[in-house]
Amino acid sequence: MKKAATRYTRADFQSDQEVRWCPGCGNFTILATVQNLLAELDIDREKHVFVSGIGCSSRFPYYMNTYGVHSIHGRAPAFASGVAVANPELTVWVITGDGDALSIGGNHLIHALRRNLNLNILLFNNQIYGLTKGQYSPTSEVGMRTKTSPIGSIERPFNPVSLALGAEASFVARTIDMDRNHAKTVLKAAVAHHGSSFIEIYQKCNVFNDKAFTELTGHPQRDENRIDLVAGEPVVFGPNHERGVIIGPDGAEIVDVADVGIEAITVHDPTNPDPGPAFALSRLSHGPHGPTPVGIFRDVPRPTYEEVMSERIDRARQEHGPGVLADLVRVNGTWTIE
Amino acid sequence: MPEKTLTIPPPIQRDQVVIRFAGDSGDGIQLAGSQFTAASAAFGNDLVTFPDYPAEIRAPAGTLLGVSSFQVHIADWEILTPGDRPDVLVVMNPAALKVNIGDLQPGGLLLINRDSFDERNLAKAEYDANPLEDGSLRGYHVLTAPMEELTKAAVKGTGVPGRAALRSKNFFALGLISWMFNRPTEPIFDWIEEKYGDDPVGKGNAAAFRAGYNFGITTQEYHHTYEIHPAHLTPGVYTNINGNQALAWGLIAGCEAVGRPLFLSSYPITPATSILEALARHRHFGIRTIQAEDEIAAACMALGASFAGHVGVTTTSGPGMALKSETISLAVMTELPLVIVDVQRAGPSTGLPTKVEQGDLGMALYGRHGDAPLPVIAAASPGDAFNAAIEAVRVAVKYMTPVILLSDGYVANSSEPWLIPDFDEIAESPAVFATEPNGPEGEFFPYARNPKTLARPWALPGTPGLEHRIGGLEKQDLTGSVSYDPENHQRMLALREAKVARVADDITPVKITGDPDSELLIVSWGSTFGAVRAGRNNAEKAGHPAAHVHLRWLKPLPRDLGEVLDRYNTILVPELNRDQLARLLRSEYLVPTISLDKTKGIPFTAAEISDKIVELLEDET
Numbered sequence: 001m002k003k004a005a006t007r008y009t010r011a012d013f014q015s016d017q018e019v020r021w022c023p024g025c026g027n028f029t030i031l032a033t034v035q036n037l038l039a040e041l042d043i044d045r046e047k048h049v050f051v052s053g054i055g056c057s058s059r060f061p062y063y064m065n066t067y068g069v070h071s072i073h074g075r076a077p078a079f080a081s082g083v084a085v086a087n088p089e090l091t092v093w094v095i096t097g098d099g100d101a102l103s104i105g106g107n108h109l110i111h112a113l114r115r116n117l118n119l120n121i122l123l124f125n126n127q128i129y130g131l132t133k134g135q136y137s138p139t140s141e142v143g144m145r146t147k148t149s150p151i152g153s154i155e156r157p158f159n160p161v162s163l164a165l166g167a168e169a170s171f172v173a174r175t176i177d178m179d180r181n182h183a184k185t186v187l188k189a190a191v192a193h194h195g196s197s198f199i200e201i202y203q204k205c206n207v208f209n210d211k212a213f214t215e216l217t218g219h220p221q222r223d224e225n226r227i228d229l230v231a232g233e234p235v236v237f238g239p240n241h242e243r244g245v246i247i248g249p250d251g252a253e254i255v256d257v258a259d260v261g262i263e264a265i266t267v268h269d270p271t272n273p274d275p276g277p278a279f280a281l282s283r284l285s286h287g288p289h290g291p292t293p294v295g296i297f298r299d300v301p302r303p304t305y306e307e308v309m310s311e312r313i314d315r316a317r318q319e320h321g322p323g324v325l326a327d328l329v330r331v332n333g334t335w336t337i338e
Numbered sequence: 339m340p341e342k343t344l345t346i347p348p349p350i351q352r353d354q355v356v357i358r359f360a361g362d363s364g365d366g367i368q369l370a371g372s373q374f375t376a377a378s379a380a381f382g383n384d385l386v387t388f389p390d391y392p393a394e395i396r397a398p399a400g401t402l403l404g405v406s407s408f409q410v411h412i413a414d415w416e417i418l419t420p421g422d423r424p425d426v427l428v429v430m431n432p433a434a435l436k437v438n439i440g441d442l443q444p445g446g447l448l449l450i451n452r453d454s455f456d457e458r459n460l461a462k463a464e465y466d467a468n469p470l471e472d473g474s475l476r477g478y479h480v481l482t483a484p485m486e487e488l489t490k491a492a493v494k495g496t497g498v499p500g501r502a503a504l505r506s507k508n509f510f511a512l513g514l515i516s517w518m519f520n521r522p523t524e525p526i527f528d529w530i531e532e533k534y535g536d537d538p539v540g541k542g543n544a545a546a547f548r549a550g551y552n553f554g555i556t557t558q559e560y561h562h563t564y565e566i567h568p569a570h571l572t573p574g575v576y577t578n579i580n581g582n583q584a585l586a587w588g589l590i591a592g593c594e595a596v597g598r599p600l601f602l603s604s605y606p607i608t609p610a611t612s613i614l615e616a617l618a619r620h621r622h623f624g625i626r627t628i629q630a631e632d633e634i635a636a637a638c639m640a641l642g643a644s645f646a647g648h649v650g651v652t653t654t655s656g657p658g659m660a661l662k663s664e665t666i667s668l669a670v671m672t673e674l675p676l677v678i679v680d681v682q683r684a685g686p687s688t689g690l691p692t693k694v695e696q697g698d699l700g701m702a703l704y705g706r707h708g709d710a711p712l713p714v715i716a717a718a719s720p721g722d723a724f725n726a727a728i729e730a731v732r733v734a735v736k737y738m739t740p741v742i743l744l745s746d747g748y749v750a751n752s753s754e755p756w757l758i759p760d761f762d763e764i765a766e767s768p769a770v771f772a773t774e775p776n777g778p779e780g781e782f783f784p785y786a787r788n789p790k791t792l793a794r795p796w797a798l799p800g801t802p803g804l805e806h807r808i809g810g811l812e813k814q815d816l817t818g819s820v821s822y823d824p825e826n827h828q829r830m831l832a833l834r835e836a837k838v839a840r841v842a843d844d845i846t847p848v849k850i851t852g853d854p855d856s857e858l859l860i861v862s863w864g865s866t867f868g869a870v871r872a873g874r875n876n877a878e879k880a881g882h883p884a885a886h887v888h889l890r891w892l893k894p895l896p897r898d899l900g901e902v903l904d905r906y907n908t909i910l911v912p913e914l915n916r917d918q919l920a921r922l923l924r925s926e927y928l929v930p931t932i933s934l935d936k937t938k939g940i941p942f943t944a945a946e947i948s949d950k951i952v953e954l955l956e957d958e959t
Binding site: 015016017044045046047049051052054061062064065066067068069070071072075078079080081082083084085086087089090107108111309312313315316317319320321322323325326328329330332333334335336337338 | 376379380382525568571572573574575576577578579583587590591594599601603620621622623624625626628630631632634635638639640641642643644645646647648650664665668672758761798799800801802803804805806807808809810811819820
């Protein structure tokens with residue numbers, strides 16, 4: 001609809017607050033992408049609610065001229081769940097980081113995904129704690145030296161996409177801060193998806209973890225490593241699409257297209273009810289190294305929590321009429337004193 | 339003390355009796371007790387009950403740890419407590435006897451399931467000799483019945499299979515005690531029919547009940563029955579409620595009063611869970627309930643719902659309160675309505691999960707990081723939990739603040755007749771939302787305050803033109819922007835404190851009951867109300883009148899409390915904790931207090947209160 005494109009501009013979504021991230025931070029790009037996307041959507045500005053936890057990325061709501069809550073560390077999915085259930089008309093966003101969502105708030109993230117509330121959960125993954133100035137996070141790689149792992153982290157990191165798929169998420173995607181068009185396309189699909197959308201955004205922290213994503217963003221490695229997932233297309237990558245992915249009984253395997261023929265390459269289907277193939281794709285990399293898929297892994301319909309809740313309330317009211325307290329308190333039987 | 343006789347004497351009139359049913363936690367004791375209660379309520383007695391059960395759902399059968407009990411006090415006058423010591427003790431196994439016999443009144447009546455006193459059960463109860471044979475029960479009037487044998491015989495032919503028949507033995511006991519106290523039997527048969535329908539278990543229970551009743555009529559061992567006349571209660575329609583039920587209904591009534599939907603998110607925890615269960619059943623009231631993944635999420639969801647315009651409520655007990663603390667601080671900072679219900683249990687840590695304590699007062703008042711004041715209200719009795727919940731909702735919405743509502747395991751689980759109020763008379767105080775910008779240049783200031791209440795405006799997402807951001811970082815006065823300004827932080831802390839202090843405008847002045855001219859004032863709060871009132875009454879009858887103030891709001895305190903405290907030489911503060919209210923009164927008013935603390939996981943008896951009153955007043959003279 002044309003009206004949507006002309007109704008708002010990016011400026012309508014910029015708040016009066018000075019943006020206070022480090023110069024060069026990937027968050028600036030994501031903020032601009034989101035503001036541009038919102039200007040394009042046919043959703044009233046006052047219907048957007050941005051809820052965040054704690055961390056650099058969680059300052060995001062202050063910079064959006066929408067409704068917003070900067071909540072507490074790790075709890076944004078829970079706070080946002082309350083907002084979404086109370087008013088299903090709202091478009092509720094969760095802005096979180098790798099420490100916020102996967103460490104202190106891991107429990108809330110998986111349960112929000114499992115419940116399928118209508119939330120757009122944006123995980124800014126920079127593989128480091130930025131706000132506290134450089135400690136390892138649950139996505140930092142084994143061996144990574146930080147202030148709290150001076151001779152290298154011994155913890156195996158999470159693969160956020162695998163985790164979300166395992167948590168029964170109905171929409172799972174990965175994108176990269178610097179690729180604005182890709183990010184906007186993925187986020188647009190997330191908004192269109194009815195239910196919890198989980199988007200891992202590889203986000204550059206140029207102060208504490210600068211080169212984390214260069215294998216996916218730099219030249220010429222990018223062309224070798226980035227696997228763009230496109231619905232209905234064979235999963236191929238490489239400078240000349242000469243490599244491809246076959247998902248078989250043992251998981252996903254990278255092959256040379258010339259060896260197997262293009263028809264043998266797996267065609268990507270994010271709507272597959274079986275999360276197995278999406279999970280297999282997510283296991284191709286365990287961090288932004290070597291061939292790594294980006295795009296929409298999974299996008300399947302499932303009733304949202306708040307829809308079912310509202311339906312049940314409506315049905316109960318149809319069956320029993322609106323609740324009357326004076327009747328309710330008589331359920332245990334009564335007696336009369338004259 | 340009743341005498342054995344072979345003729346059937348007329349019922350003995352009593353003005354009150356305290357009966358305790360006790361058995362293994364798998365014996366259906368709570369069910370037998372609550373059915374006896376229902377029949378007594380229908381008969382018109384005043385009553386108060388006190389169930390007591392182990393934390394384990396099925397502790398090892400027959401052991402001392404697995405004993406469950408249910409005490410009911412019935413009377414023909416208005417009573418306030420479940421009774422200090424039972425006059426009648428019904429025991430279903432040796433362990434129940436061992437755990438409870440110390441409480442039975444000397445010369446009290448002991449009804450025993452004889453069949454359970456075999457070698458195995460005696461060993462589990464750690465009895466060296468059979469107490470039925472060794473003369474140790476000589477000080478009581480003992481009536482034994484082969485309850486299991488007679489239950490099996492009665493249930494035979496109802497279709498209940500062999501071993502399962504024994505499960506009806508609680509109904510045998512109920513039948514026997516119903517005979518003894520001349521209870522109407524229809525309510526029990528009606529209940530069985532409604533609950534079980536055509537299920538053979540219902541027929542088995544009815545048969546066992548009849549067998550117990552008839553055993554009473556025919557036994558040669560005991561012929562006395564007792565009669566307790568209906569009480570003279572305020573006319574009206576009554577129902578029997580426990581505190582959690584009343585609290586759940588009060589939340590509904592409170593939300594109706596402010597005209598906003600009720601949103602409850604909680605995590606199951608003893609003894610608060612049944613509030614969530616009660617509200618989950620009533621979708622047609624438009625109530626949204628969520629069983630959250632943990633206590634923290636429960637609080638955050640409720641606060642999120644409040645941000646979106648519902649009345650967010652979360653219910654829990656001590657350990658869960660500790661987990662919610664950070665969210666409650668966020669509610670203080672964001673100044674959103676939130677009702678946090680703490681059904682206290684004995685702590686610290688997991689403590690005694692099914693036992694009562696008032697140990698969370700300090701946490702409710704101070705248990706947050708930073709200076710984070712909020713109103714705290716406490717329920718005094720099961721019926722009062724209804725009103726306390728309404729008030730908590732009202733204050734939360736009117737003052738845009740989190741409110742902690744303290745109940746406890748005793749209020750939650752005990753029950754009493756409740757005069758059903760006229761719901762049309764519950765005053766409406768509809769929530770007000772911001773709809774227009776309030777700034778001089780058409781902007782919206784989320785922290786502009788109502789000059790009377792100091793509440794900030796409630797602007798709901800979805801309202802055009804009022805888009806704003808709130809959060810945990812300190813807010814600039816008026817604009818709500820993030821502010822690190824030292825002067826502003828100082829001012830905001832003072833404003834939040836002042837707002838909570840304004841709640842005192844809605845608090846009724848101190849009401850003194852008893853003898854206002856006594857030298858001694860008792861100050862109590864929460865569930866000790868009944869025992870303190872009864873103890874005070876008893877002391878007065880014994881010639882030692884005291885004054886009594888029962889506090890409903892713990893923060894803020896009533897404006898005239900300090901002036902009232904100054905009038906008395908001696909201030910007694912009985913609490914089920916270690917001095918927590920006493921410390922508050924001493925620090926707020928610089929008055930000396932005398933503490934009467936009890937931390938045994940059980941409520942005060944009226945005698946403990948009256949003894950202390952007598953002791954203090956005798957010291958005075």
